[in-house]
Structure formats: C-alpha cells, structure tokens
Amino acid sequence: MNKKLQVFISSTFKDLQDERQAAVEAILSAGHIPAGMELFKAGNDSQLDVIKRWIDESDVYMLILGGRYGSIEKKSGKSYTHLEYEYAVDKGIPVFAVVMNKSALDEKLKEMSSEAIEVDNPDKYKKFKVQATSRMSSFFDDTKDIKIAIYESLREIELRYKLHGWISGKEMPEVSGLNEEIIKLQKENLELFKENQKLKEANGKLAEKQKDKTEFNGLTYKELKALLKLETVTLPQNVFTIESTLSLLDFFIKHSSRLANGVTNNTSAHAQSKYIFAYVVPKYMQYGLMEKVKATGGKYDKIHTSKSGHKFLAMLQKEIQLSSSNDETAATEE
Numbered sequence: 001m002n003k004k005l006q007v008f009i010s011s012t013f014k015d016l017q018d019e020r021q022a023a024v025e026a027i028l029s030a031g032h033i034p035a036g037m038e039l040f041k042a043g044n045d046s047q048l049d050v051i052k053r054w055i056d057e058s059d060v061y062m063l064i065l066g067g068r069y070g071s072i073e074k075k076s077g078k079s080y081t082h083l084e085y086e087y088a089v090d091k092g093i094p095v096f097a098v099v100m101n102k103s104a105l106d107e108k109l110k111e112m113s114s115e116a117i118e119v120d121n122p123d124k125y126k127k128f129k130v131q132a133t134s135r136m137s138s139f140f141d142d143t144k145d146i147k148i149a150i151y152e153s154l155r156e157i158e159l160r161y162k163l164h165g166w167i168s169g170k171e172m173p174e175v176s177g178l179n180e181e182i183i184k185l186q187k188e189n190l191e192l193f194k195e196n197q198k199l200k201e202a203n204g205k206l207a208e209k210q211k212d213k214t215e216f217n218g219l220t221y222k223e224l225k226a227l228l229k230l231e232t233v234t235l236p237q238n239v240f241t242i243e244s245t246l247s248l249l250d251f252f253i254k255h256s257s258r259l260a261n262g263v264t265n266n267t268s269a270h271a272q273s274k275y276i277f278a279y280v281v282p283k284y285m286q287y288g289l290m291e292k293v294k295a296t297g298g299k300y301d302k303i304h305t306s307k308s309g310h311k312f313l314a315m316l317q318k319e320i321q322l323s324s325s326n327d328e329t330a331a332t333e334e
Contacts, residue, residue, distance in 0.1 A: 002031070003165035005154065008055050009036040010084045011064035015108065015116050019064050022143035023098075026150040033166060048073070048080060052087055059163045060154065061088035063097040064146070065132055067105045067117040069125035079121075082128050089135075094161050096136040096153040099129065104141045216308055217288040221315055224287055225249060231283065239275045248283055249316075256313055259290065262304030277303060284309065 007027050011020055027034040035058055036051075055061060063085055070079035078086075088095050100108070108116040118125040136156070138149040157163070216224045228249035237243040252259065255276075263269070263277040281303045284290040289309035293302050305313070 003163075003167055005032045005059040005158070005163060005165050006035050006057065007032055007060045007062050007154070008058040008088070009034055009062050009064065010081055010088075012066060012068040012070040012079075012081055015068050015112060016064050016066045019066070019098075019100075019140075019143060019146055022146045023062065023064060023150060026147035027154075029147075030151055030154055032154065048083065051080075051084060055084065055088050055093065056091065058093065059165055060157055061085070061093050061095040062150070062153075063095065063132055065097055065099045065129060067100065067108060067125075068115075069118045069121045069128060072121070078124070079128070082124075085128075085132065094136075094157045094163070096149075096157065097132040097138075098146050098149045099133060099137055099139050101139045101141050216312060217286070219287065221312065224312065225316070227287075228252065233280050233283065236275075239271050248280075251280065252284065252289070252313070253316060253320075256305070259284075260305045260310070262293075262302045264300050264302045266300040277301075 009020055009023050009027075024034045035054055061084075063081070070081040072078070073080055073083055076083060085095065105116065136153060138145075138153070140146050140149060219227070229247050231248045232245050233248055233251055234245045235243065246254070258273075258276070259281070263273040263281060265274060265277050269277075281290050285292070285303070288306060289312060290303050291306040291309075293304065
C-alpha cells in the first residue's frame with residue numbers, strides 16, 4: 001500500500017524562497033506531500049496557532065536554516081521559526097534540518113546584502129543553530145544538496161519511526177462487507193447479552209427459591225406458616241386452668257417468650273412447662289423451630305427456640321405489624 005508522508009516545511013521567508021521551492025519539488029518527487037510553503041508567513045499569534053494545527057497533522061517537520069533568525073514573538077522572545085521547531089520536538093514529531101554552509105551564505109550575502117544574515121539577534125540565531133544541528137541535520141551549498149538531504153532524511157525517518165501517513169482512497173480495501181458483518185455481530189452480541197441477563201435473573205430467582213426451601217427444614221416461610229396454622233394443640237384444663245385448643249402457629253406466637261427461655265423435663269419444673277416439653281415442642285422440633293440442649297449439670301434436658309425459630313418468629317411479627325399498619329391506614333381513610 002503506497003503511503004504518503006506529510007512534511008511540514010519551516011524556514012524564514014524572504015531569504016529562502018528558492019531553497020523552499022527546491023524542498024517542495026524534492027518532497028513531491030519522493031512521492032510525499034509538502035505543507036507549509038508560502039501559505040504561511042510567520043509574524044503573529046493567530047498565524048502561529050494555525051501553523052501548530054498543521055504541524056499536528058503532519059508526519060515530519062523539516063527546517064531550512066539560512067542566515068536569519070526570523071521575526072520575534074514578543075512573549076517568548078524567540079523567533080516564530082524557532083517556536084515552530086520546538087513545538088514539533090515537544091509533540092514528538094520527527095524533525096530534520098538542512099542548514100546553509102558558510103560558502104552558500106557568502107553567496108547569498110552578495111545577492112541580498114544584510115537581508116541574508118541576522119543583524120538584530122545574532123546570539124539567538126547561534127543558539128538556535130546549535131539546537132537544530134544537535135538532531136538529524138545536514139548542510140547544503142545549493143538546492144541540489146537540499147534535495148539529496150530530503151531523500152536521505154525521509155528514508156531514514158521511515159525506517160526509524162512508525163508513521164501513519166496518508167493513503168489514497170483508491171488503495172483502501174473494500175470495507176462495506178466488513179461493516180455489514182460488524183453490524184450483524186453487534187446484533188448477535190446484543191441478543192446473547194439479553195439472553196445472558198435472562199439466565200442470570202432466572203438463576204437468581206431459582207437460587208433464592210432454593211434458599212427459601214432450606215430455611216425451615218425444606219419448607220418456605222409460607223409453607224411452614226400454612227402447616228402450623230392447620231395443626232392444633234389442646235391444652236388440658238387440669239394443667240392450664242381453662243381448656244383451650246390453639247393452632248401451632250397461634251401457640252408459637254402467644255408463648256414465644258416462654259419457648260425462647262426454654263422448657264425442661266426437670267421434676268421440679270412447673271406442670272405447664274413439663275406438658276409443653278412432652279406434648280408441644282416435639283411438634284416444633286420436626287420443623288427445626290426448637291432444639292434440645294443439655295441443662296446445667298446434665299441431669300435434665302432443656303428445649304428452646306432455635307435460630308431458625310427466631311427467624312421464623314421475626315418474619316411473623318413483621319407480617320403482623322405490616323397488616324396492622326395497613327388496617328390503621330384504611331380506617332383513617334374511611
């Protein structure tokens with residue numbers, strides 16, 4: 001694929017017109033794209049901003065340095081050409097310079113007299129020349145040398161740097177088929193994502209359901225509540241003063257404090273405690289709501305509400321509170 005590099009040409013203007021034209025021809029002859037040229041005459045801040053954008057878009061920066069330093073930018077005290085060079089270096093753009101030899105500069109002096117050399121800022125010019133020649137650079141006597149330097153420098157830069165360059169649209173591969181394939185894959189991706197989300201939700205619900213099933217010996221809260229509501233326990237008159245029949249659910253709620261503290265089969269225990277120990281709590285134990293523990297000294301057993309039992313009771317109490325709150329709200333609205 002034929003890749004063209006955009007080469008930004010920077011120099012002082014009036015004294016180097018022939019040299020700049022030679023650079024343009026050499027760059028074009030090498031199959032690349034020259035930028036800068038006579039389009040820009042450095043001299044003000046707005047022009048410098050435009051030039052910086054062109055440098056940003058270029059692959060290579062080329063400096064042609066004659067005998068002049070150039071127009072000064074007031075804030076920095078440097079010439080616009082010097083600022084352009086430093087900007088390219090700071091941006092990491094490959095730079096190279098072609099610098100006029102003394103013999104060529106002497107010839108230029110004969111043609112242009114003092115306009116060919118730096119009169120106002122000779123020290124700044126010398127420092128800039130040292131800076132430019134410390135990087136990739138070569139010297140020239142005439143325009144032929146400039147063209148040779150450009151061919152050699154661009155070849156070396158292409159080998160040393162990975163540059164983007166510019167490619168003709170005619171040489172670009174046909175991508176319409178690829179675009180269609182990408183769109184198709186994106187749609188399939190979206191469908192797979194949606195399907196994956198559904199599976200995650202289903203798995204989450206299943207896991208939650210399984211978790212509920214294992215809360216109370218394989219029963220959910222609602223299932224256990226329904227079973228306890230159906231099953232009853234009779235409390236005899238000779239033990240509880242008044243004979244009564246309660247569902248296991250109501251008994252569990254009504255006697256929650258006694259069950260939490262525990263009942264025993266100790267001979268000195270109250271008759272009600274012994275009765276509950278023998279005839280009531282075994283019904284709760286089959287659902288894991290109560291558990292047996294050894295009493296102090298190990299002479300008798302004690303049964304109290306288990307961890308699952310406390311959880312079940314908390315769920316019952318919460319449900320009762322919510323129901324009561326809803327009833328009060330309805331009564332207020334009426």
